[in-house]
Amino acid sequence: MPKRTDIKKILIIGSGPIVIGQACEFDYSGAQACKVLRQEGFEVVLVNSNPATIMTDPEMADRTYIEPITPEMVEKIIAAERPDSLLPTLGGQTGLNTAVALAESGVLDKYGVRLLGANLESIKRAEERDRFKKIMEEIGLEVPRSGLAHSWEEAREIVEYVGFPAIIRPSYTLGGMGGNVAYNMEEYQNYINWGLSLSPINQVLVEESVVGWKEYELEVMRDGMDNVVIVCSIENLDPMGIHTGDSITVAPAQTLTDKEYQIMRDASLKIIRAIGVETGGSNIQFAVNPANGRLYVIEMNPRVSRSSALASKATGFPIAKIASLLAVGYTLDEIDNDITKKTPACFEPTIDYCVTKWPRFTFEKFPGTSPELTIQMKSVGEAMAIGRTFKESLQKAIRSLEIDRYSLDGRHIDAGLTDEELKERLRINCWDKIWYVAEALRRDVSVDEIFDLCAIDPWFINNIKDIVRLETKIKAVKGHKLDAEMLRQAKEYGFSDRYLAQITGVSELDMRKQRAQSGIRAVYKTVDTCGAEFEASTPYLYSTFEDECESNPTKRRKVVILGGGPNRIGQGIEFDYCCVHAAFALDEIGIESIMVNCNPETVSTDYDTSDRLYFEPLTFEDVMSIVETEKPDGMIVQFGGQTPLKLADALHTAGVPIIGTSPDSIGLAEDRKRFNALVDKLKLRQPRSGTAMTYDETLRIAEKLGYPLLIRPSFVLGGRAMEIVYDEESLAGCVANAIEVSGEHPILVDKFLDDATELDVDAISDGKVVVIGGIMEHIEEAGVHSGDSACSLPPISISEKVLEEIKRQTKLLALGLKVKGLMNVQFAVKDDEIYILEVNPRASRTIPFVSKAIGVPLAKLAAKVMTGMTLEELGFTEEAHRSHFCVKEAVFPFIKFPGTDTILGPEMLSTGEVMGISDDFGLAFAKSQMSAGNNLPTEGTVLISVRDQDKARAVEIARRLCDKGFKIVATKGTCIELINNNIPSEFVLKMTEGRPNIVDWIINGRIDMIINTTVGKQSIMDSFSIRRAALDNRVPYVTTIRGGQAVVKAIGSLAQRQPGVKPIQLYYQ
C-alpha cells in the first residue's frame, strides 16, 4: 500500500523536558519522524517545549512551536495550523496523553484531525489496565491477578485475592511513577493513597507480585496490511520487581529455547492485533517463571518507547523512522532496509553480537532518598555497549557509564563486609548489585546461592564468574607479566587496559604498548541487522577483539566528535545537541564526521547523523583505538560536556590532533592560579578566592575572606558537591565532601556574593573575532546552580551600560584564552559591579537554548570555526538582536525521590529544561512555568513564608498579589511583616507550632501557590515539609524571592491576556 494521499499536514507532539522515564530517546524518535515525513513531502508541524532538542531546530519541521504541551495550548496550535493528522505515538507518554485528551475533549473532531498510527480506542485498550487485562484473557494469555481501585475501600478488597507482596501501579503515569511493592497492610495503604493522588484519573492497579520472575520485552512493528515483525527481544538481567528502565538489560534474549521464544512471539502478534495498534511500534513486556516457563503479559506501550530507541540502536533497525512511514500508509515491504539497501524492512533483524544496556543513577545528588530500586524508575540515563560476547559487552558497559569504574573489582565494597552482610546486600535491589555478585563469587559463594538471594538468572551469574575467575588468574601471574594468550583472553572478555594495568602494576600506557607488541588490538565489526548475511552499506561499528576488522576507513579529510556518554544530571541532551550539530556542520563543509558515543537514547548515535558511527565507551583506551584505526585530521572534545573534556589532556599528549580551543586553554580556565593571573592581566574582577587541599587550608582561607563562602571541587560538572556555607559550623562536612569528589585536584573556595544577579554569556570566537551569542539573566539569585536557575534572554533588570561592559569583558576573555569555538562565561552583578564567576571555553548547557532564542545555530558555526573557518567567512560577525523574550526553566525529578528536599542550591539537580517565548517577559515566564508543569494560579490563596532578608521584597510581592485579588496566608514572621505594611494576611502555623498547620492546609487543597525562602540548616529542616507537601500535592511553589517576583510578573501578564502560540520560524523573521 503506497503513501496515503489524503494526508498533507501532520502535527507531531514531542515529549517535553527531560524527566526520569522520558529522556532524549524521544528527541531521537521525533527527529527521525520529522526528517522522514518531510522527505516524503508532508508538511510537518511540531510542538515541543524542550529547546535542547534536535527536533526543535527550525529546519527540522515546517512549523516549530516551542510551546507548553498542554491540551489547551496544542488546541491553539491546531486552530492556527489546521493539520489534517496527528501522530501521537512518537512523543512518549506526554505526547500520547495529550493526544488522548484532545481526542476525548472533541478538539480533534472539531478541527477534523485524524490520529495516525494508533486510534483513541486502541490507546485506551493498551493503557487502561482493566481493559488490557480483559483483552489478554480473551485472547488466551495470562496476566497477573489484579484489580483496579479508585479508593482505599476498593483497594482493601482487591488485596484480599491478590495477596502480599502486592504491586501498586497508578494509571497513566510516566516511567511507572508511583509504582510500588507493598509487603504489608501499612505500606499498602500508604502506597495506595500516594498512587491515587498521582494518577491523573485517580486510579491504581493492584497486582499479584511476580517479583523474582524473569523479565522480557519484545519490540513489535505492525503495518496497515497487518504484517507484524519482531524487531528485537530483550532479556532483563534484573528480575521482575525492578523497573525495566532501571534494569540492566541484554539483547537478544539469551535463555529462551526457540519453543519458548516463539510462544512469546505468537503472544506479541496476538496482542498488537487485539489492542488494534494500526501501524507502528509497540513494546510488550512479559514475565516468565524461571521454574516452569509460565508466561504472564505485564504491559504494552502502544507507542515508540525508551526500549524502542534501545532496540533501534541494538539492531540497526530505525523503529521511529519506520513507524512514521507506516503511519502515512506504507507497508513494511515497501520500505528499504537502510543498512543493506537491498533488502526490505519487512524482516526480523538478527544480530551477531550481544548488547548490554546499563542504567545510570544519580542517587548521590539526593541523599535523603532510598537508593533501592523498585518498579518506579529512578535512573536518569543509560549506556549501551556492544560486544561479541555477553562478558565483553558487560565490561564495556561498565566503563561506558563513566562512574569511575572500569571493572567488576571490589574496591567500592567495604573490606570489612562479612559474608553474611554480603549475602544480605544481595537481597537488596541496589544499583550496584552486580559488584556484590562479583564479590560473592570471589568469596566462593555458589552460583545457586547467589541466584537464591538475588534472582538474577544463573546464566548471567556464571558469565560474571568467568570474568572473576580470569581476574583471579591474572592476579596470580608471577611478576604480573601477562603472556599474550592470557592478555588476549582478557581483552576478549572485555577487560579494560586500565584495570589490567592496575592489577598487573603497570601504567595504562604500558599495558597498551604491551598489547601492541603482542599484536592484540581492537577490531571493528558492523551492526548490520542481518548477522552478516547481506552486505552492509552503513558504517555503524563497535569494537571487539577478534580477527577481521571491517572498519575500512576512508582517505577523506575527517574529524572525530566525542559524545557525552550516558545522560546524567548536569550533563544531558544539551551536549548531545551540540555534538549532532558538529556532525551536521562537518557534513556541510565536506569533512567526514565520525561520532563516538555510547548513549542509545540520543540523536548522535543514530547512524544517519554522522558519516561513521562508533558505538563505543568514551575512555582513553577506546578512543585511542578508534584514532589508530581512523587516523583523523582532528578531534572535537569541547562539545560533549565533561566526559570528553576529561580525556582531552591524555589524548593531546598521545598526539591526537584536538581542534578548536586547545586543551591548554581549557586547563587554564579550570586552573585557579593560572586563571587568576589571566584575570589580573586583563584587569577584570572576580570574587576573592583561594584553593585548598585540606580542611585546615580551607579554614585559613575562610578567615581571610569571611562568610558566606562557596565551596566546590574542581573539574566537575553540574555543581557536584558544591555548597554555600554561611558559618564555620557547617564548613567541615562540606569540605570533606568536596575533597572526596575533587580527588587529586584542589577544592575551590570563593567568597560568595549574596543576593547578586547572575548572568550567563555564550559567545563564539575564531581567535580574532568574538561574537556574543546571548546574555541570559538568571531569575534566581547567584548561588543557585545555573543549570537549575530559570533565566531570561535578553536580561530584564541589567542596565545597558553593564551589559556593554559584560560584552567587553567576554570578548577580552575569549581572546585572552585564545578561544576557537564556543565559550561560556558566568558573571555576577552586584550593585553594578561585575564579577567573573567562571569561564568555560567549550560548549555549555545553554547553547541550544540560546541558539533557539536567537535563531542562529551556534554549535554548528563553532564546529566550522574549529576546522579553520573564520566567522567572517561564515557571515556571523554581529550579535543577533531579537525583540522577543525567551525564558528557560529547569525541570526537577523530586517527585521520584520521596524524602528529598526541593530547595535549590549550587549543586545542580534538574534533569531537563523548557523554554517559554513571548514578546512579553511575564508571558514568556508564564509559559515556561506551564511547560515545566507549574500551573500558575490567576486567583486563590498564596502562602508566603520567607527568610528575614527577603521580607521587604515579600511585602512588594504580597501587595501585588493582593491587588490581583489573591488571598494571602503567611507564617508568623512574614505575617507580622505583611500586616505591619498594611497587607491583609491570615496567619498559619508552621509544622512545629501545632495544628492545623501549613502542611494540613496544603494537603486539604486550601493553598494555590507557595512562596517559601529559607536559609540555615535548622530553618531548612523546619520548612522541608512545606516544600515536600507542595510537591506531592502539585501546588506550584517558588523557593527564591526573585523567583517569586518573576511569578508575580507572570501572573500580572496572564491577568491581562491569554498566552498565544507562534512558531519559532516567525520569531526569527
Next chain:
Amino acid sequence: MGADAVLLLEDGTVFEGLSFGARGCRCGEVVFNTSMTGYQEILTDPSYHEQIVTMTYPLIGNYGTNLGDVESRRLFVSGFIVKENCAYPSNWRDELTLSDYLAANNIVGLEGIDTRKLVKHIRTEGAMRGIISSTELDIDVLKKQLEEYPGLVGRDIVQDVTIEQSYPWTEAVSDVLTGKEVRGEKKYKVIALDFGIKLNILRLLVSHGCDVKIVPAQTSAADVLAEKPDGVFLSNGPGDPAPVSYAIETTKALLGKAPIFGICLGHQILSLALGGATYKLKFGHRGANHPVKNLETGVIEITSQNHGFCVDLDSLKDKDVRLTHINLNDQTLEGICCDAMDAFSVQYHPEASPGPHDSGYLFKSFTKLMDKRLAGAAS
C-alpha cells in the same frame, strides 16, 4: 589454551579454535544459519546432513538441550561452529549441556573462531566444502582428505537419511508449558515420503487431523497409492534434489492421484516433477527471519528457511504452475501451486521449529485440499 581444533575450507582458508563436543574429523559443506535460537532443532534437522553449520549468533548453548526439541531421531550435521559455547546453560527444560550433547552424539564442535569473518567469507565466496577436525591438525593432511570429499552437487544424499521401514506416526504438537497435545480428529490418511523429514511436520499433520504413515524415500508411487492416501506429503531433506530421480519419478506418477503438499526439498522435487529446474544458491538461505510474500493475499510471512538449492523461477514459466510465494530479500521462488493436480509446495518451513509460526496456515491448506477431494469423491 592453545587452539586444538581447526576448520579448513576448500579455498585454503584456515580457522583455528577450540574443540567442544566430540573429537573427530569430518567433511561437509560449510554453511551458516542466522537464527538466534533453535540450535537443537538445527542440529537434529536431517536437511543439514553433510553440512558443517556455523551459527551467526555468537552465544550458543545458553539454554542447553532437552529431549523435546528434537527434529529427528539423531543429529545430522557434520560439524558445529560457534563463537562461544555455553558451559552453564540455564533453562527449566535443560537436561544436558550442548557440548555433552554433541559429544554423546559424536558431533565435532569448534568454538572461539571469528565466526563473523567465516560467515562473510561464505557470503562473498559462496558455500564451500570444508573439513572440521579436532584430531588431525596438520593442514596438509586435512587438505588431502578434503580433496577426496565430493561435496553435495549431483549427489543423492537423501538415501543416507531416509528411514528404512515405513511406520505410522502418532505424536501431535504439544504445548511446551503444559505438555498438552493439540490433537485433531483423524480425518485424512496421509503418506509422508521421508527425504529427511522434520518431526514437527509430522506432529503438525497429526494435529491437523491426519492419520500419518511415514514411508522411505524410495517407495514407489504404486506402493504409495496402495495405501489409498487422501494426501501425499513430500518432505524436506538434504542436498541436491536433481539426482533424487526416484523421488521425482514417484511424484510425477502421483500427480493428480492425490493432493500433494511439499516442503523444502519436497518443493524442489515437486517442481522438478512438474518440469521445472533447480540450481544451487551461492550460500543458501538458513535462518528464521526471511520475509516471504504470499502473492495471493499480499501478506508477508516471516519464515524459517534452510535450503542451498532453489527452483528456477523461469523454468516454470510455461508450465501449468502458479507462483504463490516469493522471497522479498532476493526475489527467489518460495512457493508454487499446480491447481490441476491439487499439488502445492513451499521452499521454506511452515512447520517452523525453529522459527516463527506465521506460515502454519499451509497445513490447513493441505487439509482443505484433501477435503475438496473427499467431497468430490463422495458426490
